[in-house]
Amino acid sequence: MSEPTIFKRIIDGEIPANIVYEDDQCLAFHDVAPQAPVHILVIPKKEIASIEQLTPTDQPLIGHLFSVIQKIARDQGLADDGYRVICNCGAGGGQTVFHLHYHLLGGRTLEWPPG
Ligand code: AMP
Numbered sequence: 001m002s003e004p005t006i007f008k009r010i011i012d013g014e015i016p017a018n019i020v021y022e023d024d025q026c027l028a029f030h031d032v033a034p035q036a037p038v039h040i041l042v043i044p045k046k047e048i049a050s051i052e053q054l055t056p057t058d059q060p061l062i063g064h065l066f067s068v069i070q071k072i073a074r075d076q077g078l079a080d081d082g083y084r085v086i087c088n089c090g091a092g093g094g095q096t097v098f099h100l101h102y103h104l105l106g107g108r109t110l111e112w113p114p115g
Contacts, residue, residue, distance in 0.1 A: 007043050007099035021072055025064055028072055028104075037107025038076050038083070042069050048100040051089040069104055078106035086114075 010017045010029065017029035020040055031039040044061055048054060054062070066085075073083050083106030088094040 005047075005097055005099040007041075007097055007101065008047060011043070011045050020075075021068060023068070025061060026068055028068065031103065035103075036105040036110070038078060038105065040072060040076070040104040041101045042072065042104060043099060043101040049098045050095060050100055051087060053100075065102060069102060072104060073106065076104075076106065078104075081106070084110045 004012070006015070009015045011027055017027075019027060019029045021028040021042075024045070026042060026044050028040055028042045031041050042065055044065060046058075046061065048058065069085055073079055083104060086103040086105065087101070088096075088103075
């Protein structure tokens with residue numbers, strides 16, 4: 001068995017996080033190293049390593065995650081000015097925690113392209 005990821009340990013309550021939303025399918029909490037005034041991670045409770053491990057059965061879950069992202073963005077006051085949602089996939093895509101997660105960033109002007 002491989003070691004649980006840091007996000008699995010947050011889901012299991014083994015390590016603390018600044019949680020902003022939780023339901024039976026997902027969890028959202030502030031990133032420990034924020035890259036914008038609002039930087040929240042939205043993760044499924046199901047252990048899925050990355051986009052590459054998604055299957056068609058996960059489609060309702062992914063739809064739900066985006067509904068939650070929309071709700072959190074509105075709750076955080078980001079809807080009017082806009083925000084960015086990022087999902088890094090694989091080491092070359094910048095992924096460092098191999099538990100699927102979406103970054104919700106906002107509260108400042110976000111440049112494009114990213115580095
Ligand atoms: P990624 O590079 O896309 O895999 O993103 C992983 C994110 O997890 C980074 O933005 C980290 O700052 C964040 N992170 C790592 N450990 C924690 C933690 N214990 N609590 C909150 N965020 C974390």
